[in-house]
Amino acid sequence: MNLTKNRIPDNIRKIHLIAICGTAMGALAAMLKDMGFEVTGSDHGVYPPMSDFLASKGIEVADGFNEKNIAYGPDLVIVGNAVTKNNPEAREMFKMGLHFCSMPQAVNRFLADGKKAILATGTHGKTTTSSVLAWMLYEAGLDPSFMIGGILKDFDSNYRLGKGDVIVIEGDEYDTAFFDKGPKFLHYDPFMTVLTSVEFDHADIFRDLDHVKNAFDTFISGLSPTSTLLAFNGDDNVSDLVRDRKCRVVTYGRDANSLWQIGEISISPPWNCFEVLKQGKHFSEFRTTLVGEYNLLNALSAIAIADSLKIPARVIGKSLETFQGIKRRQEVRGQKHGITVIDDFAHHPTAVQETIRAVKPFYPEGRLIAVFEPRTNSSMRKVFQDVYPLSFDDADMICIRHPSLLNKIPADERFSSEKLVDDLKNRGKDAHHFPDTELIIDFLVREATSGDVILIMSNGGFDNIHERVLKRIEN
Numbered sequence: 001m002n003l004t005k006n007r008i009p010d011n012i013r014k015i016h017l018i019a020i021c022g023t024a025m026g027a028l029a030a031m032l033k034d035m036g037f038e039v040t041g042s043d044h045g046v047y048p049p050m051s052d053f054l055a056s057k058g059i060e061v062a063d064g065f066n067e068k069n070i071a072y073g074p075d076l077v078i079v080g081n082a083v084t085k086n087n088p089e090a091r092e093m094f095k096m097g098l099h100f101c102s103m104p105q106a107v108n109r110f111l112a113d114g115k116k117a118i119l120a121t122g123t124h125g126k127t128t129t130s131s132v133l134a135w136m137l138y139e140a141g142l143d144p145s146f147m148i149g150g151i152l153k154d155f156d157s158n159y160r161l162g163k164g165d166v167i168v169i170e171g172d173e174y175d176t177a178f179f180d181k182g183p184k185f186l187h188y189d190p191f192m193t194v195l196t197s198v199e200f201d202h203a204d205i206f207r208d209l210d211h212v213k214n215a216f217d218t219f220i221s222g223l224s225p226t227s228t229l230l231a232f233n234g235d236d237n238v239s240d241l242v243r244d245r246k247c248r249v250v251t252y253g254r255d256a257n258s259l260w261q262i263g264e265i266s267i268s269p270p271w272n273c274f275e276v277l278k279q280g281k282h283f284s285e286f287r288t289t290l291v292g293e294y295n296l297l298n299a300l301s302a303i304a305i306a307d308s309l310k311i312p313a314r315v316i317g318k319s320l321e322t323f324q325g326i327k328r329r330q331e332v333r334g335q336k337h338g339i340t341v342i343d344d345f346a347h348h349p350t351a352v353q354e355t356i357r358a359v360k361p362f363y364p365e366g367r368l369i370a371v372f373e374p375r376t377n378s379s380m381r382k383v384f385q386d387v388y389p390l391s392f393d394d395a396d397m398i399c400i401r402h403p404s405l406l407n408k409i410p411a412d413e414r415f416s417s418e419k420l421v422d423d424l425k426n427r428g429k430d431a432h433h434f435p436d437t438e439l440i441i442d443f444l445v446r447e448a449t450s451g452d453v454i455l456i457m458s459n460g461g462f463d464n465i466h467e468r469v470l471k472r473i474e475n
Contacts, residue, residue: 001085003179005099008109012075017041018089019080020061021050024103027147027159028078030057031111034161042069042089067092074098078106085178102177104187107147112167115145117188118305119171121219122196122232123212124351125298126170128290129194131326132319133302134160134168139319140311142166150345153324166191166309173215175205183215192228192308194301195220198237201348204377209237216241223247228308230301233258252300254293256280260304262296269362272296276303284313288320291330292358330359333466336473338366338450343466346457347376349384353391359455360394366451367396371440371465373458374403374415381413389423395455397447398424398431399440401462437463445472 017029020041030053033039041054042062054061062069067088070077077093077100084090093100101109120130127150135154137144143164149172151158171185171193198216200209220241223229231242233251242249252260263275263282271287274296288299299320306316325331331343340363346355352372360368370392374380380403392398400417409415417433424431434440444454456466 001179002094005094005097006101006179007099008076008101008105009099012037014038014040014072014074015076015078016070016074016089017078017080018065018087018093019043019083020054020059021046022080022082023050023149023158024147025078025080026050026054027157028103028106029054029059031147031159031161032106033057033059035110040069040072040074042066065089070096070098076101076106078103079177079179081175081177081184083178090178102180102184102187104176104184107169108187111145111147111161112169112188115165115167116191118166118168119185119188119190119193120168120196120301121171121173121185121193121216122238123173123199123201124348124354125196125294126172127326127345128295128329129196129298129301130168130170132290132299132323133305135323136302136306136311136316136319137164137166137168137309138162139322140306140309140315142309142311144168150329151327153327154322171219173212173219174202181205183219185219186222190223190227192230192305193223194230194305195238195242196232196298196301197235197350198241199348199350200383201378203381203383213237213241220245220247230260230304232297232301234297250304252304253297260300262293262300265293265296267361276300278307283307284317286317286320288323289325290323291362292354294354295358330355334470336470338452339448339473340453341466341470342453342455344455344457345459347374347379347459349387349391352388352457353393355457356392356394356455359453363451363453366449366453368394369397369399369444369448369452369454370395371399371401371444371454371456373401373460373462374417375405375458375460375462377409379403380406380409380415382415385415385419386423388420389427392424392429392431393427396430398429399443400424400431400433401437401440402433402435404436437465437468441465441469441472444469448473 021043046063120126134146143162144166145162146168149170173183227247234253251258261277266273273287276283328345333341346352421431421433
């Protein structure tokens with residue numbers, strides 16, 4: 001594999017993206033189009049909403065990978081991290097001697113160049129943290145750019161090209177490309193970074209927790225002395241990683257030793273109200289519709305960054321009150337006959353546990369029915385088999401779907417949803433297993449009553465279960 005062309009040349013006009021329909025790749029394509037480049041792309045399985053989004057931008061997308069898609073000779077090919085070296089377009093790219101790069105290389109060159117990059121990193125909370133911060137900066141008139149892994153409702157987009165000197169980026173620890181197996185976040189030189197948490201995840205590329213920590217260690221070691229790292233000090237793995245670093249380390253959390261600390265919390269639906277202390281002294285009181293203590297901690301890190309950028313507390317407060325949230329993060333999809341359906345991206349055991357715990361106090365009248373689809377490369381492996389039963393303690397009823405993509409996992413490594421349900425029953429929980437989505441819908445329509453909340457958790461579309469349940473309940 002000849003990597004001499006793995007660089008971005010000058011005087012680029014035409015750019016092709018292989019695997020353009022991923023959330024981040026689609027956003028990158030649109031941004032490049034907005035910047036005046038001629039953009040084409042290809043992907044396997046081109047369908048809405050991304051296909052409609054790209055079409056609205058005037059971007060030509062080929063359905064399927066084929067050498068012909070790059071025969072016109074683009075000046076640069078951007079390769080998505082799901083693309084293998086055996087992809088026909090990747091093979092043709094090498095054969096034609098085209099310049100190529102990864103997604104983070106492109107973001108660094110075209111979007112972050114000359115701007116102060118603020119990175120949100122960590123196993124959990126990256127999307128929420130970066131989204132809240134982007135909205136704060138926008139409300140403060142700083143005209144930020146951003147590239148985030150979720151759709152911000154305030155912008156109806158996961159990206160923005162601003163004229164200000166700050167860009168907010170969701171920094172992912174997942175690998176970069178088939179020709180670069182290092183984490184994506186290693187490509188950035190951030191002005192400020194948030195580190196929310198470090199746990200074992202992405203079992204398809206990381207061997208164990210130490211392997212994950214090594215990736216974050218490499219990243220933190222590369223931060224310059226002029227860079228600031230905001231570290232959550234309620235996580236032992238984070239505390240281990242940030243000790244004795246050359247960059248400036250600022251802590252946030254609930255601990256009294258935190259430079260930035262959450263004080264009193266009170267829930268008054270729809271508001272989550274909280275006090276913030278800076279260096280042990282009262283800073284301000286805020287309220288947000290974000291649910292759960294973990295989301296308040298995400299907001300706290302954004303508050304700390306906003307304060308360092310001299311944004312007044314009243315502007316920070318207004319932005320928290322007006323922040324509309326992120327699609328697929330505790331998103332209320334609808335309410336029919338008193339039954340509320342919520343969509344969430346949670347899939348890691350900690351995220352499942354904290355999401356259930358966060359949502360429940362806001363709906364005290366009825367039951368919380370947790371519906372979970374194990375779908376990620378980690379959740380379909382048995383690495384979390386004995387951990388998941390502890391994640392559903394705050395749910396009143398639990399529905400577990402059989403993983404639809406389980407055949408992607410080697411037989412001896414597979415997660416068992418049947419065993420999870422057995423383990424939950426042994427813990428005294430009202431748990432049920434389903435082989436497909438249709439049977440879950442039948443069950444929910446039959447069992448749910450007014451006041452109940454159906455919390456659906458999956459990192460995928462889950463066969464459009466949310467809209468289908470709402471429609472069936474209405475009828």
